[in-house]
Amino acid sequence: MSRDDRTKRRCLDAATITAVVMIASFAAGTAAAEDRFGLGSDPNAVVIEYLERIGGIESEDPGPSVQVFANGRILVHIPDFMNGAGNYETQLNSSQLHALVRRLVNGNLVEFDGRLARDNRRRAIEQSPVLSATTDGSTIEIALHLDRYTARGPGALERRGVSKRISWYGLRHDAAHYPEVPQLHDLALSQQLLEALIKRSDLRPVAAD
Amino acid sequence: MKLRTTLSIPFLLALMAPATALAGGYMFAIETGFTDVVTHPSGYVGSGGTLTVTVCIDPTSANASDMVIPTQNVIRTWNAQVSTTGNVVSPAPDFPSTRYDYESMLLHDIGHCQGVSHPALGSESELGSPDVDYTRSTDGGDGYDLDPGSDMLIATPDDVRGNDVNLNWFRIGINNPFLTSLPAFLDASNFSQSLAHLPGVDNYAAGGSDVVAGHFGFSDTEAVMHQGQSVGEAQRTLTADDLGMIRYAESGLDESDGSGDDYDLVLSYAGLTASCDIVIDSTSSGSIGSCSLLGAFVGNDHHVRITSADLTYNSVGPSWYFNQLSNEVIEPGPFVASVPSLRPFGFAAAGLVLAVAGSLALQNRHGSN
Numbered sequence: 001m002s003r004d005d006r007t008k009r010r011c012l013d014a015a016t017i018t019a020v021v022m023i024a025s026f027a028a029g030t031a032a033a034e035d036r037f038g039l040g041s042d043p044n045a046v047v048i049e050y051l052e053r054i055g056g057i058e059s060e061d062p063g064p065s066v067q068v069f070a071n072g073r074i075l076v077h078i079p080d081f082m083n084g085a086g087n088y089e090t091q092l093n094s095s096q097l098h099a100l101v102r103r104l105v106n107g108n109l110v111e112f113d114g115r116l117a118r119d120n121r122r123r124a125i126e127q128s129p130v131l132s133a134t135t136d137g138s139t140i141e142i143a144l145h146l147d148r149y150t151a152r153g154p155g156a157l158e159r160r161g162v163s164k165r166i167s168w169y170g171l172r173h174d175a176a177h178y179p180e181v182p183q184l185h186d187l188a189l190s191q192q193l194l195e196a197l198i199k200r201s202d203l204r205p206v207a208a209d
Numbered sequence: 210m211k212l213r214t215t216l217s218i219p220f221l222l223a224l225m226a227p228a229t230a231l232a233g234g235y236m237f238a239i240e241t242g243f244t245d246v247v248t249h250p251s252g253y254v255g256s257g258g259t260l261t262v263t264v265c266i267d268p269t270s271a272n273a274s275d276m277v278i279p280t281q282n283v284i285r286t287w288n289a290q291v292s293t294t295g296n297v298v299s300p301a302p303d304f305p306s307t308r309y310d311y312e313s314m315l316l317h318d319i320g321h322c323q324g325v326s327h328p329a330l331g332s333e334s335e336l337g338s339p340d341v342d343y344t345r346s347t348d349g350g351d352g353y354d355l356d357p358g359s360d361m362l363i364a365t366p367d368d369v370r371g372n373d374v375n376l377n378w379f380r381i382g383i384n385n386p387f388l389t390s391l392p393a394f395l396d397a398s399n400f401s402q403s404l405a406h407l408p409g410v411d412n413y414a415a416g417g418s419d420v421v422a423g424h425f426g427f428s429d430t431e432a433v434m435h436q437g438q439s440v441g442e443a444q445r446t447l448t449a450d451d452l453g454m455i456r457y458a459e460s461g462l463d464e465s466d467g468s469g470d471d472y473d474l475v476l477s478y479a480g481l482t483a484s485c486d487i488v489i490d491s492t493s494s495g496s497i498g499s500c501s502l503l504g505a506f507v508g509n510d511h512h513v514r515i516t517s518a519d520l521t522y523n524s525v526g527p528s529w530y531f532n533q534l535s536n537e538v539i540e541p542g543p544f545v546a547s548v549p550s551l552r553p554f555g556f557a558a559a560g561l562v563l564a565v566a567g568s569l570a571l572q573n574r575h576g577s578n
Contacts, residue, residue: 054526055332055496056314058437064526081307081440082526131237131504131513135321136436136496139332169335172495195494 035098037105037162040147043071047101049143050194055170056136057081063138066197072097075206076198088203101146103193108186109144110164111151117168117183124178132177137170140191233386233417233434233454234326234345234376234402237504237513244347244374245402247458248324248504248513250474251486255462255508260472264319265485271524272311272491273481275531279312280489282445282536283319284476290456292449294387294430297419299442304530306441312532313433313444314498314522315489320434321500322487322518323474325454328377328386328417329364331436339363341436344416346373364416365424366407377414378457381406384415386450387427394466395456417450438497440527445536462508491524498522 039047048068061079068074072092078085092100125132142165149162168174168187175188235248250262264284266276300306327333329342330353336343340355344364354371357363366384380392381401392399404413415421417432432450461470479485487500503517522529 052495053332054523056317056436056438056498057309057496057527058439081309081528083528126242130516131506132502133236133504134499134501135236135318135327135333136331136499137333138496139335167335169333173501 035102035105036150036152037101037110037146038148039070039097039101041070043069045070045145046143047097047145048104048194049141049145050191050197051141052195053139053141055138064198066194068092068097068100068197070097074197074200074203076200076203078198087206089206090200090202090204100193101144104144104190105146105149107190107193108183109142109166109190110146110149110162112164112166112183112187114166114168117181117187120181120183121174121178124180128178132173134170134173137173139167139169140171142166142187142190142194233328233378233432233450235378235454235458235513236321236324236326236502236515238326238376239347243511244376246511246513247464248515249458249507250323251515251518253472253507253514255470257461257469257471258473259475261475261477262323262487263477263479263485264487265479265482265489267483267488267490268481269483270489270491272529272531275533276311276489277481278535279315279532281478282312282532283315284478285536286316286445286447287319287323287455287476290452291447292452293446294422294427294448296433296446296448297429297431297442297444299429299439301441301443303443303532303534304441307528308530309438309440309497309527310443310445310532311522311529313438313442315520316433316445316447317436317438318498318500318520318522319476319487320451322502322515322520323455323476324458324502324513324515325434325451326376327436328432328434328450329436342416342418342420344368344370344414345376346370347376349373358412360424362420362424364418364421366411366413366415368413370413375402375404375414377416378402378453379407379414380453382408384408384411385425386415386417386432387422387425387430387448394460395453396460396466397464398466400453400457417448422448445532462512487518487520489520489522492521493523493525495521495523497527 046067047070051065052063054063059079059081063079064082065077066074072094074090074092076088144164146162148158148160150156150158166187171184171188171191175184178184235246237248238244238246250260252262253260264280266273266280270276301310304310327345329345330336331341334341334353336353342363343355349372351372354373356369358365358367358369360367378400381399384407402414407414417435419431422430430448431444432448433444434451455474459472459474460466461468461472463470499521501519502515504513505516506512507514
């Protein structure tokens, strides 16, 4: 390939890249315009955190965890006591990242009211003809960090710098036994979404420094 | 009611420590709102006699064949009702330090499936470590009051717990979960959860952790029902703290020994089937081991019978060790006095103790029969 050919090729590549970027930006902009949230400009900022504290164990490393960054990077940690122990990563593109956050937001994660959920669970327990309990359940911890967020409904104001943290013991049991509590149903769906990140088939080991 | 006579076996007597203590709690005490609830195993309807609870392995469970021997071991261990000290072996000599011991997990969770709770608040309190180790209680309606007292040790008798309602049962006048004099029976006359029945100087019921055991002078000892299994650790024999709740429940709905509603609980292995009282199966996520229980009131609002018990363990996440060494065939045995530390003898001694206990001529668990 001559120098001219290489120059032409580079120009074509650049034009192609520019077009792709423009299309992607438009798509992202369109999605952002529809979304009730926005992510910050720092690509290394953590947007989503998920940890499952495995029930019934004593360990300083309590269970599998996930971090999702604003640039779409997913970082998964599996403790030493588990099969497949190690650190893994994969990459979401912008639309995939926004789709993930959108599902969490639309699943009412930011609006989750732990006190209300516990009150509703208590009422469900009191009204149930059957006693139910589980032992040594896991505790899930979810954190969602958004640059901006607007709640549903007319007149809702946009909030900036929203961080939502949720912790729940025995979620699988509670969601299964008290389906009449909508908060638990929503939270369980979000938990399943985040747990699926740990089991993605495209995870690859994080390269050692 | 079974009549049991006692044989004199000098060797066993030599192994026996002078005494046994008892404490612990019941499942459903929080869920029902009745802090003094007593939970009975599957099948108890208020009538006396032998209560057989079957345990089986779902044949579709992962590692089903590897689970047979440790499951049978656990059944023998609960049936023998031998209380031990020095029951925490870490690192365990028979498996890699990177694995969890299935038999130890199962010993704990079969306890739950019989109705016994953690003696501590546990992770279900949604507290963090080390607060989860405080003695099991309610939060008094205004959040837990957690003060370890002057010794700065959690769950020891000098803890100051404010209005938290104690859920741990203990021998009246005796607040040492690991060693006291052996009672001929346990019922409301000598077993309580009322703080008014503590020794005069004590503030609160003691828990079952290794810290509490150390406080009372027992090393490498922890109640099996205390939450928290460590990797590379084996805990295959019970402590007195684990046994008290079974013994007390056996005093029946009237919580009085020697009456017609007393029962003797016997676990029985039902094989590879999904049809039994306590079904063991694997899952692919969640806690390392868990028992999901359903229950119904029996007799009155202070007694619950388990109606369903499903025991699951996470076969995918943790790396497991399945002990394939039988702890010997024994019959359901008596509640015998504490056996001193097994640590110098390892698991062989534990099996021997269980075997001897099981082959003892059987004494009546209930005093008046």
